[in-house]
Amino acid sequence: MTMKKYLYETMADCITQKINEDIWPVGMKLPGEKELTALLGGGRSTVREALDLCVERGLLQKKNGVGTFVVSKSVTLNNPLEQLNSVGDMIKAAGCEPESVHYSIRHCLPDRSIRDEFGLGKDELIVVMSRGRVANRMPVAFSVNVFPEKYVGDIFDEGIRGKIFDNLKGYADIDIRYSDTKIRGINPEHRWDRMACDFLKSPAVLLQQLHFDKNGEKIFYSYDYFNTDVMDLNMRRKM
Structure with missing residues (x-):
């Protein structure tokens, strides 16, 4: 024995x-x-x-x-959904240092739903930024952010340092105050969902967020995919 x-x-x-x-x-x-x-x-x-x-x-x-x-032994991220935190802050709160291992940016015409959401003209462009983040070598999040080009111009073309919120405030004088958030499952027929699954290589959940500035203007969409093997998302609901 x-x-x-x-x-x-x-x-x-x-x-x-x-x-x-x-x-x-x-x-x-x-x-x-x-x-x-x-x-x-x-x-x-x-x-x-x-x-x-x-x-x-x-x-x-x-x-x-x-x-x-x-799996990673030391990464467990716990994030209350009622707080509007950046993905990087969520990783840092777990005592880990986030690292971007994927970054891409493109300027393109939006589909009709995005154009209508932001009230864009038919020739107005959007900026689509995608990032993959790891913590302790483990993929933890994949994000796609969609901005009307008129708000951000080329400020993200050479990469991004720090939080999106801080960059918007510092370079475009845009102050994000709140977001409308939907929690969604993964749709393998959606291109961004497939990209996220390929990066995370694990079960995932999607937070689709529409961000507003201090004047209530719609500024950008974020599609944040989280590795549910290491990410705990929670909220408190009251009677």
């Missing part, structure tokens, strides 16, 4: 080392039990116990019918 426990703990330590050394990176699907027994030694029952121990350590997650995946 003691020997068996020692064996699965040693096996779990081996798995932990592979994860810590990034040999098995965050998001990777582990090989099947048969391959793991050949790789690590021991029987299948020992492999199962080692995997269970790594799940308890917060290093692995088992998804029924899909497999076992490497």
